[in-house]
Structure formats: C-alpha cells, structure tokens
Amino acid sequence: MHLSRYFLPILRETPKDAEIVSHRLMLRAGMVRQESAGIYAWLPFGHRALAKITAVVRQEQDRSGALELLMPTIQSAELWRESGRYDAYGKEMLRISDRHEREMLFGPTNEEMITEIFRASVRSYKHLPLNLYHIQWKFRDEVRPRFGTMRSREFLMKDAYSFDLDQEGARHSYNKMFVAYLRTFERLGLKSIPMRAESGPIGGDMSHEFIILASTGESEVYCHRDYLDFPVPGPGTNFDDANALENIVSKWTSLYAATSEKHDRDAFAAVPKDKQVTARGIEVGHIFYFGTKYSEPMKAVVAGPDGTERPVHMGSYGIGPSRLVAAVIEASHDEAGIIWPEAVAPFDASILNLRPGDSACDVACEEIERALVAKGKEPLVDDTEERPGAKFATADLIGLPWQVIVGPKGLGQGQVEMKRRATGERSSVSMEDALRMLVGA
C-alpha cells in the first residue's frame, strides 16, 4: 500500500476529549472516529488492526473445536421474556420497536438466542459437546461510555456458548476455552493472567476474568510473580484430552491472582514478599459456567443415555476485540506512538521514501515493496511529499514493527536503514539484508 493513496487522517495535535493514551493514539493515528458517545467508526488503519485481532481469536476458537456462526444484532423481546431477562436487564439494553410496534432490542449478549437455536435442533446427548461462537457487534447503553473503544456502547465481541450433558462435561468445555484464551492473548503479544471472578448463582470455581497487565490499566490487580513466567500451552495442545487440560487449568489457577474487587489481603500476604506483584490491568476476556440458568426456563433439554430428558449445562465465553485494540496499545506504546506487536500490526513495515521523485529512492522502495509482497508481507510505503522529519514522526506514531528508511545518502553506499520500532535499534544494511530481516529468512 502506498500512503499517498491510503486514508490515514493523522492528527498532529491531541484531541482534548481523549483522556487515556490508547484513545489519544487511536485518534491521532487515524484509526477511529467517534460518531456519537461510545460509538465509533473504524477507519482503514484501525479496521486492519481489528481484523488482525479477530483473525487470531477465530483461529484459536476453531482450534479448540468451537464452531463459528453468526447471529443477528437485532433480537426480539419475546426471547428475553422467556428467560426473564427482558425486565431484569434494565436500561443498559437498547430497546427499539419496528413499524408494527413489535418490541425489539439491539443485543447486548446472546444467551437467549443461542439457547433457542440449540433447542430447535439438538435433542440427544450424542450431539454433545457443542460449542458455538460468533463475532458480532453488541450494544450496551452504558450510562457513561469512556476511554474510547475500551469502554464503548457499541463494541465487537466474540461470544462462545458451550452445551454439555452434565457438569463434568461442562468443565471440560470450560477448560477448552480457558486454554484457548491463554493462547489467544499470548499470540496477540499480551501477558494475560486468569483471575477468579464472581461465579454467579451456580457457585463453584468456574468463572475467570482474563486480565492483561498494562501500566495504564483501568484497575489494580494483585498476583503471584510466577504467573508471569508460566508457559502458555502450545499449538499442538490436544483439546480432547480432558485430563491434560485440567492439569493446565489447575496450574494456571494454583497461585494467588485477584482484581481489586476480589482482593483478599490475608491471602495475598501469604504469598512470599518477593513474589508479590501489584500492577494495573485490563480485563480482556471473561469465561463462566452457568449451568442450566437458561436451558431450564427456555426448555433446552436433551435425552441422556438413559433416555430421560434433562436441561443442558451451558457456559459462555467472551472476548472483546474492539476493546483489545485499545488494550494492546495501552500495553505497548511510548512517547512517540504505538508499538504494534507483530500479530496485530495493521501492516508489517513502513518503507520511508525520504525523497520521492529521486529515481534511485523510488526504484529501491519499489523493489523492497515488491519483494515483501511476494513473500506475503504487507508493507506501507510512505511516498508522500512530506519532509523526512514528518515521515519519521508519522512512522513512529503508527508504530509498525519495522521501518525501512530509504534515502539518497544511504543508497549512495548501497544501503538502507532498518529501524526496529519496539527498541529504537537502527542499523544500515544492504537491501538484501534488509529483506532477510523483514521476512525472517
């Protein structure tokens, strides 16, 4: 992509409404534009970041055995009356009516709808376990949206719903998601720690929030230092091996970890002093088991091996990709701008043509771009008429992992300059070496 033909409305000055760093940087880097309180348009650059995140989320959901579908944003009030939540949900639910005065709503979540889909077709335990997920826009009419896409009213969410015959099966389903989440956040370049969360009406220990550590995070978290070095299960993990998963989960829940709401001073004090970590974090995922809360009132029942019908045991599992974009930036930025982790970067590298119009520079940029594209990489070539200084500032702001600086000076020596955004490290290398560094050959 050539910057001169791209749509990247960079802001030089900081918009006054943006309070936290991710919001500031997302606006400055031309990623999003607020259209209304807590409602954002995703501009091309931001949209790419969002797409990178959903791709990773999707791959890891699929790997765990979950099946993707897509449910509508608009739901009927009828469904919610069945579960009793239509009245219970309160003003956070955006209620609307259609031309026939039928009561509709913009879905804040999909438990009712997925339960309805399930009960319509599944009657036997032989079709279990089942985990269905979708990645869809949700709306929660927050009293006070803030922090940009971190806490917006309209937000993208991956929500998965598991169905099992009994609690034991549900535990396995829960563990699959637990492991998938560890893998997902790791791939996004984030250090995530599962923390015990409010378990709801069922009780038990099957509810966790996944918190990522970020110095500018929204809330205080406390955990055992060893979590930071726990190995994340690899891509070869066998999700059908219930025991193996149980071992992973019990390891990842063996040490102290809590958000400020669940913080237990005494329990934390029992952690060796040098292992105590107090940090700031952002919740990026939430998983929980809720048993038959919806299957019972909505009559989602299956026949067991003994032929008797019983309500299915369910769990639900959420990740907010639109929130994650902001969370990634909170966790990875500096004074100059964003520092994208490789997996999330909207493009792989900036190629800065310091003197467009100079045929040596133009040709060199062209060659590097072509070579990268041939290797499946996505470079962004800055071929604008800006001054070099402005280009450096822009490249740092938008934060692609690599900057390839192509100018007449370097080319005179047959070299280009490579800059690693994360470390600021630079080196002058030949074009061949530059390509090798970029494709990791």
Add this chain to the structure above:
RNA sequence: CGGGGCAUGGCGCAGUCUGGUAGCGCGGUAGUUUUGGGUACUACAGGUCGCAGGUUCGAAUCCUGCUGCCCCGACCA
C-alpha cells in the same frame, strides 16, 4: 443516575464579563525555499459562532428553553 464543565473553520483555542464588520496556531491548497527527526516565507480557500425562541437599531457576546459532548463518582466486556 448524582456532581462539574464545554459547544466559535478538519484539530487545538482566543473573543463572551463590558453587545458594534469573527480572530490566532496547527492542518489544507498554490508557489518559493528546504532536504535524514514535524523547515521558513508569501498568498489563497475554509465558519448558519450547537439548535430554537426572546431582548435590542444591532447578539458569538445578554435572557429562556432544548440538544450534543466531555470529566469525577456509582456501574460494567
């Protein structure tokens, strides 16, 4: 939902108290200049001063009502 604040060109702001031809910086366009960390100069374009009423010879400015947005708190993925 309580408390506070803001609304003037794409962005950031001054002007409002004390009514009298709407300004500054950034950005944009054209040109000159410059050429490896946001270059300098010149010219130009761009605004129903959030909306609706009212007071007045005259309203961005005073009065009334409304709307939108932001911040703190309570709440939440």
